[in-house]
Amino acid sequence: MRTLVRLAALLRHFTVAFFRSHREQAIVNMALQQQLAVYTQKRPRPKLSPFDRAFWVALSRLWPRWRHHLVVVRPETVVRWHREGFRRYWRSISTPGPGRPPISEETKSLIIRMATENCWRARKIQAELMKLGIRVSLATISRYLPKKERDPTQQQRWMTFLRNHT
Numbered sequence: 001m002r003t004l005v006r007l008a009a010l011l012r013h014f015t016v017a018f019f020r021s022h023r024e025q026a027i028v029n030m031a032l033q034q035q036l037a038v039y040t041q042k043r044p045r046p047k048l049s050p051f052d053r054a055f056w057v058a059l060s061r062l063w064p065r066w067r068h069h070l071v072v073v074r075p076e077t078v079v080r081w082h083r084e085g086f087r088r089y090w091r092s093i094s095t096p097g098p099g100r101p102p103i104s105e106e107t108k109s110l111i112i113r114m115a116t117e118n119c120w121r122a123r124k125i126q127a128e129l130m131k132l133g134i135r136v137s138l139a140t141i142s143r144y145l146p147k148k149e150r151d152p153t154q155q156q157r158w159m160t161f162l163r164n165h166t
Helices: 001-020 024-039 050-060 075-094 105-118 124-131 138-144 158-164
Strands: none
Touching: 050 075, 105 124, 105 138, 124 138
């Protein structure tokens, strides 16, 4: 009975292989040859190289029935490799590029101290820092200035604004 089932399965595989297109048969052969190359290694458990992984990831993207012919690793492993590669790619292009170097904590505290003790704004602080030999842009200084809270008594009301601008 067991041999009959094997024979039927083998006959089915031959029939399917007979009706494959040349392109698909070439892809199947390439996949099988790659698996044989992995199995020829002299280890009890084949070790896959980054090239082997890239091969199966690329094949999984190009060939819809790749799962049926994969023997070396589980299909979930190939999907995991693809996701890891995708994450690595986006992480590599998302790294911050060149820009202004960060200023030291000492300079930050000096900016805050100059602004609070003298009521200076960014231009005056920049000029004083230049005298000390510290080159910092206005935008950087403005980023570290303490925010002033507005006095509600000095705030102009909407009706006053409209009356003044008619």
